[in-house]
Amino acid sequence: MYIDNKKVQDLADRLSSSAEIQGRSLWQDARHRFLKNKAAMISLITLTIIVIFSITGSAISPWNFEEIDWDAMSDVPTLGVPSIQSGHYFGTDALGRDLYSRVIQGTQISLMVGLIGSFIAVIVGTLYGATAGYLGGRIDGVMMRTVDILMAIPFMFVLILLMVMFGRSIYMIFIGIGLLSWLDMSRIIRGQTLSLKNKEFIEAAVATGVKPLTIITRHIVPNVLGIVVVYATLLIPGMIMTESFISFLGLGVQEPQTSWGALINEGAKTIQHGTLWQLLFPLSFFIVTLLSFFFIGDGLRDALDPKDR
Amino acid sequence: MSEHRKQILSVENLSVEFDIFAKGAMPWTKPDKLKAVDGVSFELSEAETLGVVGESGCGKSTLARAIIRLLPAATGKIVWMGEQDVLTANARSLHKIRSNMQMIYQDPLASLNPRMTIGQIIAEPLTTHYPETTKAEVKAKVNEMIEKVGLLSNQVNRYPHEFSGGQCQRIGIARALILKPKLIICDEPVSALDVSVQAQVINLLMELQKEMGMSLIFIAHDLSVVRHISTRIMVLYLGNVVEVSVANNLYVNPGHPYTQALISAVPIPDPAVEKNKKVILLEGDLPSPMNPPSGCVFRTRCPKAQQLCAIQKPALLEYTSDHFVACHFAG
Ligand code: SF4
Numbered sequence: 001m002y003i004d005n006k007k008v009q010d011l012a013d014r015l016s017s018s019a020e021i022q023g024r025s026l027w028q029d030a031r032h033r034f035l036k037n038k039a040a041m042i043s044l045i046t047l048t049i050i051v052i053f054s055i056t057g058s059a060i061s062p063w064n065f066e067e068i069d070w071d072a073m074s075d076v077p078t079l080g081v082p083s084i085q086s087g088h089y090f091g092t093d094a095l096g097r098d099l100y101s102r103v104i105q106g107t108q109i110s111l112m113v114g115l116i117g118s119f120i121a122v123i124v125g126t127l128y129g130a131t132a133g134y135l136g137g138r139i140d141g142v143m144m145r146t147v148d149i150l151m152a153i154p155f156m157f158v159l160i161l162l163m164v165m166f167g168r169s170i171y172m173i174f175i176g177i178g179l180l181s182w183l184d185m186s187r188i189i190r191g192q193t194l195s196l197k198n199k200e201f202i203e204a205a206v207a208t209g210v211k212p213l214t215i216i217t218r219h220i221v222p223n224v225l226g227i228v229v230v231y232a233t234l235l236i237p238g239m240i241m242t243e244s245f246i247s248f249l250g251l252g253v254q255e256p257q258t259s260w261g262a263l264i265n266e267g268a269k270t271i272q273h274g275t276l277w278q279l280l281f282p283l284s285f286f287i288v289t290l291l292s293f294f295f296i297g298d299g300l301r302d303a304l305d306p307k308d309r
Numbered sequence: 310m311s312e313h314r315k316q317i318l319s320v321e322n323l324s325v326e327f328d329i330f331a332k333g334a335m336p337w338t339k340p341d342k343l344k345a346v347d348g349v350s351f352e353l354s355e356a357e358t359l360g361v362v363g364e365s366g367c368g369k370s371t372l373a374r375a376i377i378r379l380l381p382a383a384t385g386k387i388v389w390m391g392e393q394d395v396l397t398a399n400a401r402s403l404h405k406i407r408s409n410m411q412m413i414y415q416d417p418l419a420s421l422n423p424r425m426t427i428g429q430i431i432a433e434p435l436t437t438h439y440p441e442t443t444k445a446e447v448k449a450k451v452n453e454m455i456e457k458v459g460l461l462s463n464q465v466n467r468y469p470h471e472f473s474g475g476q477c478q479r480i481g482i483a484r485a486l487i488l489k490p491k492l493i494i495c496d497e498p499v500s501a502l503d504v505s506v507q508a509q510v511i512n513l514l515m516e517l518q519k520e521m522g523m524s525l526i527f528i529a530h531d532l533s534v535v536r537h538i539s540t541r542i543m544v545l546y547l548g549n550v551v552e553v554s555v556a557n558n559l560y561v562n563p564g565h566p567y568t569q570a571l572i573s574a575v576p577i578p579d580p581a582v583e584k585n586k587k588v589i590l591l592e593g594d595l596p597s598p599m600n601p602p603s604g605c606v607f608r609t610r611c612p613k614a615q616q617l618c619a620i621q622k623p624a625l626l627e628y629t630s631d632h633f634v635a636c637h638f639a640g
Pocket residue numbers: 565566567605606607608609611612613614615618623635636637638639
């Protein structure tokens with residue numbers, strides 16, 4: 001027999017049964033492609049481990065991130081080396097504080113900066129860009145010129161000035177990054193919306209009488225969401241780097257709190273004392289995380305837009 | 310047109326203009342005007358089908374969008390159900406009119422939101438105009454519509470990309486019909502489909518019209534497609550009506566040189582007739598609507614053009630009964 005009887009029977013059953021067939025949405029297709037992307041999956045796993053580490057890692061450390069180990073402090077290059085016995089798994093920093101706990105603390109802050117920054121970008125940028133693009137005309141002009149003006153402000157300079165004026169604080173960084181991050185996003189989304197706007201399904205919705213806000217949330221946003229997700233993932237490392245740069249300059253987070261940038265800064269300063277671990281531990285976390293985000297973003301882009309490969 | 314039938318739509322002297330800004334022009338310079346639709350008038354009665362035919366760029370899609378007020382009209386009147394002007398209706402009454410006036414689009418896949426299931430797509434007009442409908446009612450109505458257009462109701466949870474072009478067009482029809490509108494505007498609904506599927510979709514529309522009694526405005530770019538479905542046919546050229554007639558009259562006795570050329574290009578399914586047929590070939594391209602010819606819009610390509618044609622624009626005059634032609638030398 002050339003025909004598999006069982007399969008034919010199955011097909012007949014499926015066609016005749018009145019059970020509703022579950023369709024495959026574009027999201028499901030994308031997930032399927034993403035799961036097959038090795039680099040992206042490895043990065044996702046790595047990133048998950050880092051996140052879990054930053055949340056639970058402090059449980060196994062006898063030291064707190066601000067406690068000073070006076071013994072180790074007396075001779076950091078020899079007593080402060082990474083070791084299991086002393087409880088300083090990553091060694092200590094130049095002041096004798098436990099580096100393991102400090103890396104955890106830094107990871108929390110840095111990831112937070114990245115996540116909050118891109119969260120603001122996604123919410124504000126998407127709605128702002130979609131509204132400007134959809135309404136068009138004069139409103140679009142005013143909204144996008146505002147973005148242009150904000151973009152023209154030398155952000156880093158203003159942020160540093162603000163820190164000098166109001167004192168260093170992590171909140172300053174959140175505010176600064178929040179103000180900046182949605183600008184690019186809103187431009188990208190506006191462009192996408194403009195091209196979507198002329199699609200017939202939008203016209204059909206208008207002709208049916210669907211309200212503008214519903215058109216934006218129901219028809220435009222879901223169709224630009226793929227780009228939003230990709231861009232947001234690629235935005236996170238940028239945010240982390242901005243924060244690290246500011247902290248590296250010695251501004252940014254306030255002692256005893258720390259971030260990757262601040263840790264790398266301190267590690268780099270003491271490198272001539274032979275305490276290489278003080279640089280290497282935070283630096284490798286920093287690099288691995290950034291690479292993971294880039295690979296995930298890349299994988300998402302391939303998965304969500306298969307034409308673009 | 311029979312007198313006792315109720316009039317659905319009457320369009321009077323409708324013009325649509327676009328502003329064209331020259332490249333690199335200063336923002337304060339006056340834009341050029343492009344007249345996409347120029348003084349079109351017609352009437353449509355209940356359960357009637359008006360075929361609108363013309364080359365691409367003749368303003369047929371613009372006309373459709375102006376009627377449903379997706380585009381603003383420059384001048385004219387669109388009277389709905391003999392009482393309300395669509396062009397001046399406020400937001401509330403426009404919303405109401407739109408529930409009775411739906412549209413079917415040219416590109417079947419592009420007219421469906423790829424992120425929504427077809428059940429959601431078909432239900433959208435219903436949930437927009439009657440938000441108080443319960444979920445179960447919506448579902449029942451959607452299933453009813455899906456079956457009406459010849460698809461299986463167990464497909465509601467699938468997505469548009471899982472269907473063929475012809476099926477997508479059926480989904481578009483189901484969406485247009487769910488509110489049981491009085492008028493459906495079909496903007497070249499079959500020109501993106503295979504020939505065999507075209508016939509199916511046209512037959513489906515005719516069946517549904519018989520069953521539900523709505524009026525249709527059926528736009529197409531060639532006369533053979535609309536012949537089957539139309540009760541009256543209107544031929545557009547460069548935004549102007551050049552001929553409008555009861556369907557059969559137009560084929561048997563076309564009055565305008567442009568219509569004659571279009572009809573001579575339609576193949577006849579009889580080899581003997583087809584062989585001896587004289588095809589009138591039109592020379593040249595459609596002139597730019599930015600800069601239309603003086604007098605008769607067709608004169609640059611008309612085989613019968615004479616001096617008068619350049620000076621005076623021909624009016625749409627009765628040619629035979631219920632058959633109007635805009636040509637000085639009709640026949
Ligand atoms: S009016 Fe003149 S140019 Fe126009 S169609 Fe008639 S004959 Fe041709």
